[in-house]
Amino acid sequence: MxxxxxxxxxxxxxxxxxxxxxxxxxxxxxxxxxxxxxxxxxxxxxxxxxxxxxxxxxxxxxxxxxxxxxxxxxxxxxxxxxxxxxxxxxxxxxxxxxxxxxxxxxxxxxxxxxxxxxxxxxxxxxxxxxxxxxxxxxxxxxxxxxxxxxxxxxxxxxxxxxxxxxxxxxxxxxxxxxxxxxxxxxxxxxxxxxxxxxxxxxxxxxxxxxxxxxxxxxxxxxxxxxxxxGIEKIYQHEWQLTQQLMQGLLEIKGLTCLGPELGVPRTGLVAFTLEGWDAAEVAFRLDRQYQISVRAGYHCTPLGHMSAGTTGRGAVRASVGYSTTVQEIEALISAMKQIAQ
Incomplete structure (x- = not known):
């Protein structure tokens, strides 16, 4: 044994x-x-x-x-x-x-x-x-x-x-x-x-x-x-979904995506802020009303938030993995549009 x-x-x-x-x-x-x-x-x-x-x-x-x-x-x-x-x-x-x-x-x-x-x-x-x-x-x-x-x-x-x-x-x-x-x-x-x-x-x-x-x-x-x-297959899947997510989120008035712009290489996460909303409240509503799990706050990186200019308000972070589907991305975009309205 x-x-x-x-x-x-x-x-x-x-x-x-x-x-x-x-x-x-x-x-x-x-x-x-x-x-x-x-x-x-x-x-x-x-x-x-x-x-x-x-x-x-x-x-x-x-x-x-x-x-x-x-x-x-x-x-x-x-x-x-x-x-x-x-x-x-x-x-x-x-x-x-x-x-x-x-x-x-x-x-x-x-x-x-x-x-x-x-x-x-x-x-x-x-x-x-x-x-x-x-x-x-x-x-x-x-x-x-x-x-x-x-x-x-x-x-x-x-x-x-x-x-x-x-x-x-x-x-x-x-x-x-x-x-x-x-x-x-x-x-x-x-x-x-x-x-x-x-x-x-x-x-x-x-x-x-x-x-x-x-x-x-x-x-x-x-x-x-x-x-x-295969790493390349995994990366391409996550890359396409993050791009889809960013495109949908950027259509929402008052929402800002952090990090590299569309088309620039990045790993499978998208952090964002919504004007007039506390990040924790957005995460709470996504969880309770839409059964969507995200992370809100400082993400254990206050230095990163200083770089992003989000110190004092934090951000909402959605993480994409190899098992994430197009339908799940669409569900998050739809939920954020409803919350913003």
């Missing part, structure tokens, strides 16, 4: 390595979510006085660990401006990344704006200065190409429960083979139990305690399904 459980975990790790173009599956460690993965990456590589460059669309799972280390270890953090459409100022990024910079961290795609950042270019800027690149792939893995070799990423944090079609409580972190991080957790691994310190072998070094075997098995099934569908 233990061997079968171990095989299931290994199969999921191997499938993820194939998806990310990782040579050694043991360079992918499992976590309970993207937040834990980002904490392991950030706290595991930064030391007292280090300099970090991030962007103005980062999720709190990046911002809060950085601000925590800023307070207790005196690290320095620069947040690079992003336009309301989600375009990163690469010139300022290049200026801020210096020989003193230890880490550049960026969201591959904004969980508010849906914009996609040029991680390959960001990686080149980081590596030219000798800095590490950490990518938050929460919004892209499973629905947009995330390739370790192409991006040159030193670390990639990802969730299992979004476009990888796995259950909640699963996620992981890719760590470059020659990069050593300080473990976030210390405890039992089932290997080298006689040693006082954590094992130095991967993935045991970063996987203290009993793994979520059932969840990881479910994640493996999701990853294999994604690879069976």
């Amino acid at each position: 233990a061997m079968n459980a171990g095989r299931s975990i290994l199969q999921t790790r191997t499938a993820l390595a194939q998806l990310l173009q990782v040579d050694n599956a043991n360079d992918i460690v499992f976590t309970s979510n993207t937040t834990e993965a980002l904490n392991l990456a950030i706290k595991g590589c930064l030391r007292e006085g280090d300099h970090v460059v991030a962007t103005m669309i980062e999720h709190n799972s990046v911002r809060r660990p950085l601000e925590y280390l800023k307070r207790i270890k005196g690290i320095q953090v620069d947040y690079i401006p992003v336009s309301a459409q989600g375009i990163l100022d690469l010139a300022e990024l290049k200026e801020r990344v210096t020989s003193q910079t230890r880490l550049v961290v960026c969201a591959h795609s904004s969980n508010l704006l849906g914009s996609i950042l040029p991680v390959e270019e960001i990686g080149k800027i980081a590596h030219a200065a000798g800095a590490l690149l950490l990518i938050d792939a929460a919004q892209t893995i499973g629905c947009y190409p995330v390739d370790v070799k192409q991006t040159g990423a030193d670390m990639i944090a990802f969730p299992g429960h979004k476009s990888l079609l796995g259950p909640q409580g699963t996620g992981g972190l890719y760590i470059r083979p020659d990069l050593e991080l300080e473990p976030l957790l210390h405890g039992g691994t089932g290997s080298q139990s006689e040693a006082v310190e954590m094992p130095k072998v991967r993935p045991d070094q970063y996987e203290a305690g009993t793994l979520n075997t059932v969840g990881i098995a479910g994640l493996g099934s999701g990853v294999r399904t994604v690879m069976e569908y």
Whole structure:
């Protein structure tokens, strides 16, 4: 039974390595979510006085660990401006990344704006200065190409429960083979139990305690399904539906869609505001009157709302997935037209 459980975990790790173009599956460690993965990456590589460059669309799972280390270890953090459409100022990024910079961290795609950042270019800027690149792939893995070799990423944090079609409580972190991080957790691994310190072998070094075997098995099934569908097919489906959704919503007087304009690449979400309406009230009515689930508020990214100019009022966010249908998009557009009237 233990061997079968171990095989299931290994199969999921191997499938993820194939998806990310990782040579050694043991360079992918499992976590309970993207937040834990980002904490392991950030706290595991930064030391007292280090300099970090991030962007103005980062999720709190990046911002809060950085601000925590800023307070207790005196690290320095620069947040690079992003336009309301989600375009990163690469010139300022290049200026801020210096020989003193230890880490550049960026969201591959904004969980508010849906914009996609040029991680390959960001990686080149980081590596030219000798800095590490950490990518938050929460919004892209499973629905947009995330390739370790192409991006040159030193670390990639990802969730299992979004476009990888796995259950909640699963996620992981890719760590470059020659990069050593300080473990976030210390405890039992089932290997080298006689040693006082954590094992130095991967993935045991970063996987203290009993793994979520059932969840990881479910994640493996999701990853294999994604690879069976094909990333390009998934992206095109979501792209067409987001464009349809934006076209319909933009016909509504007083409604503003955030992020990239029509026709510009984005991931499968559309955040919007409706003049004269509180975002939470719109979400409540969509849920209770139309049985449509959306997310309202700050979406754990106050930096993103500062970039979008929606601080103080938040936004409504509709997320599109591979299982979303044209009929569901039409239902949301129709519901919003009725609410606006």
